[in-house]
Amino acid sequence: MPTDDLWSIGQLAERAGATVKTVRFYSDRGLLPEAARSAGGHRRYGPEALDRLRLIRSLRALDLPVPEVGRVLARDDALGDALEGAIAGRLREVGSRLTALRWREAALRLVADCTARERPERLRLVGALAAPPSTAPLARFWRGWLPARMSARVVATVVERAVPPVPDDPTPAQVLAFARLQAFVSTPCTGGARFQPEAHRGGRGYRPEVLYEGMVEAYALAAADVREGLAPHRGEALDCFVAAHAGALGARDTPGFRHGLDRRLAAEQRLDGYWDLVAELTAPASGRRPEPTPGAADDWLRAALARSADRA
Template identity: 65%
Template structure:
């Protein structure tokens, strides 16, 4: 290519509609190779540099860092991965902004008497919010001898994910859940029927409870009164087998009395239902339905 076919740095900048400083910046970082030098040592660029410079500018408007722009220029398949990464990052930032907007709306709409308490609750939750405190609560609440697969399954089901586009009510419910889970969890608060004991098999209990909850869920979702049936039989059987005994009328009476006297965390499940906004019953709601069926409170 003759020098007559090449552009100076100023000419390239003029053709591209950018400043000389911009061209020099990308040249110095190796993104815009020179085609040669003039007799006086000045940079010269071929016409193909214009297309490359326009591509660089397009990539930069997508907020791609300069090193990533270099990867796209050098690797044909790099753009797809980088775009996907940018979309994930942008999604996280937008979720954080939507959460912040709902939190501000919550503060704006409350009474002056409520504002201090709500501000305290919201201030304890990060943006975007983390579910780590809720997961820690459940891992401390569950029996220590529970197999990892069951612990993971229960935590996944019990810990609600913050909605991507929350309402102010969902922000408040999640903040209250976070405060609940971050408070003390004394061993005396853990259900007696689910504490680790020498002959107690928590894996048998929780495997059975998961099945019983699935069987009872349609009735709970449809707001049917608690009643006997397959779901209750499965529920009682899980408790009996975990203790190495059988489902008998006497066992049902004893289990009903024991479960009725235990501390429940119904507020946790009520708040969880608000956070998820799902019509499906929470495990807590299903458990309460089965306990009511066991005691004959239909």
């Protein structure tokens, strides 16, 4: 290309509405190749450099880092898959930041809108939370609380259902519920082994994997009735619940077994506090029925079992 058709770095900057410093910055990083050099060694750019510079500035306006811009420009389809992938990555980052800001805002409102007596506890609780918070402590609690003699597959299934999702746009009440939930799972259990259900203790002939696999299915069956607000009753969900306990013990589902199971479950330690907080955390907008937690399904099934045992 004749040198008369080329622009100096200042001319390119003027046409692009940029500063000479900006043009030099992108040139030094290989994002804006020069077409030639003058006799004095000065950079010269062709008209295509103007389009390139405008594209670079558009990508930077989307907050893409300079290395990411370089990777996009290095591809032949700079406006195709490479750009799409880069934008998707930035959207994820921006979404994470927005979620963190919403949690911070809700935490501030939680502390601002309370009495002087409540404030110290709330400050302590929210001070222990990341923004957005992680569910890792909850997952660790369940992995430690579940029996050791279970496959990773079953443990993962139980943990997935027991650990609630973190809302992206929480209310102050949800921030408080999650903070208390995290405190609940982080507090050492003073009951020791006595706190564990009998099925978790070794040497008693239990098959905990059979129990928990069956419980997952029973909770799923009961959830529909809980969601509809139906009273506890006999049916497939209760039969599945009892069968899980019977199978874990190698016993048969008989009226006598149901009587004994009802008494044993009534005497077991429970995680009611955990499930109450999960229900607060996952409460939907007003006017909608809450999605049943496994704890709510367990309550419903135990009540159905008690009625079944009484009638038998």
